[in-house]
Amino acid sequence: MAANDLEEEFDYEADLEDLPDHPPTAQVIGDPSVIVNDLHVTYHVVGSRTRASAPTNDNLLKKILRKGRSLTGGHTEVKAIRGVSFTAHHGESIGLIGTNGSGKSTLLKAIAGLLAPSQGEIYVSGIPSLLGVSAVLMKELTGERNVMIGGLALGLSRKEVDERFDEIVDFSGLGDAVYLPMKTYSAGMGARLRFAISTAATPDVLMIDEALATGDAGFRERSRQRIDEIRGEAGTVFVVAHSTASIRAMCTRVIWLDQGQIVMDGDPETVTNEYRKHVKELTVRREEIRAARRASSA
Numbered sequence: 001m002a003a004n005d006l007e008e009e010f011d012y013e014a015d016l017e018d019l020p021d022h023p024p025t026a027q028v029i030g031d032p033s034v035i036v037n038d039l040h041v042t043y044h045v046v047g048s049r050t051r052a053s054a055p056t057n058d059n060l061l062k063k064i065l066r067k068g069r070s071l072t073g074g075h076t077e078v079k080a081i082r083g084v085s086f087t088a089h090h091g092e093s094i095g096l097i098g099t100n101g102s103g104k105s106t107l108l109k110a111i112a113g114l115l116a117p118s119q120g121e122i123y124v125s126g127i128p129s130l131l132g133v134s135a136v137l138m139k140e141l142t143g144e145r146n147v148m149i150g151g152l153a154l155g156l157s158r159k160e161v162d163e164r165f166d167e168i169v170d171f172s173g174l175g176d177a178v179y180l181p182m183k184t185y186s187a188g189m190g191a192r193l194r195f196a197i198s199t200a201a202t203p204d205v206l207m208i209d210e211a212l213a214t215g216d217a218g219f220r221e222r223s224r225q226r227i228d229e230i231r232g233e234a235g236t237v238f239v240v241a242h243s244t245a246s247i248r249a250m251c252t253r254v255i256w257l258d259q260g261q262i263v264m265d266g267d268p269e270t271v272t273n274e275y276r277k278h279v280k281e282l283t284v285r286r287e288e289i290r291a292a293r294r295a296s297s298a
C-alpha cells in the first residue's frame, strides 16, 4: 500500500469539526452482552499466495490436458482472527480500529453469526444485528419497499413499519428518493437508508461497519444520537470506522486490532492516541522505504 493510501485510510482529522467535541455520555454498564473467548477465524482460499510463473505455451497445454485439476494452484489459509478474547456489556459502544486487513469486519461477522469460528467461542445475549437488514434488501426495489422488507426482517409488524416509515425516511435524509429503486442510490444514500432501517427497532447488539463514513455531518450527528439512545436502552453497539474522531465521539471503549490480534482495549482517548502514533510511525517508515526504492532505481 502506498503512503498516500495509508494516510487516506486514517482520516483522523477530516470530520473533527463535524462532530460535537464532547464524548458520549457516560453510561452505567450492565451485564455482559457478548463474550468472545480465544476466537480464531480462518478463511480458506483456493489459489496460491505465491506469484505464478508466466506459463509457456507448452506448460499451459499440459495444464489444460490435466482435466479436472485446478489451474489456480494451491490452497491458502488466511488467519484473519488469531486468539481474540473480550467481554462487551450492555450499554457500551465499542469502536474497532486497525489498519486495512486487521480483522475488524471478520470479527463483526463472526459475532453476527455469519462466519463460524475455527477455534474458540462467542456467546451473545439477545439477537446480534450486523446493520441487521443489509442481507435482505433488494436493489431493484424502491427504498420504500425495502423499508418494509427490512422492517419485517427485524421482527416489526407491517403496522409498526408503517407507523415508523416517516421517521425512517427522515432519519435517512433521502426525501423523495425513497420512491426510486435502490440501485439508483449512491453508496452514501444506500448506507444511510440501511442505517435508518437497522436502527428502527432497538437491537440488542448492533454492529455498524463503515456505514458512518459515507454520511454527511448532519447524518453522523443523528447517528451518534441514535447510538446513544440504543446504549441507553441497554443495547451494545460495535462501530468500525477509520476516523478516530468519529470513534471518540461515538464510543465508550475502543479495541485496536492488528493482524487479527488485540493490541489495546481501553478508553477511547488512550487507545486512539496510541493508534495514531502507530499510524504516523508506519507512514514515516513506508515513506522511507519508498524514498530508498526511488534512490536505488535512479
Ligand SMILES: Nc1ncnc2c1ncn2[C@@H]1O[C@H](COP(=O)(O)OP(=O)(O)OP(=O)(O)O)[C@@H](O)[C@H]1O
Binding pocket: 043, 044, 045, 078, 079, 080, 098, 099, 100, 101, 102, 103, 104, 105, 106, 107
Ligand atoms: N472472504 C475472504 N476470503 C479470504 N480472505 C479474506 C476474506 N475476507 C477477508 N479476508 C482476509 O482476512 C483478513 C482480515 O480482513 P477484514 O476484512 O476482516 O479486515 P478489516 O480490518 O475489516 O479491513 P478493512 O479495514 O480493509 O475493511 C485480511 O487479510 C483479508 O485479506
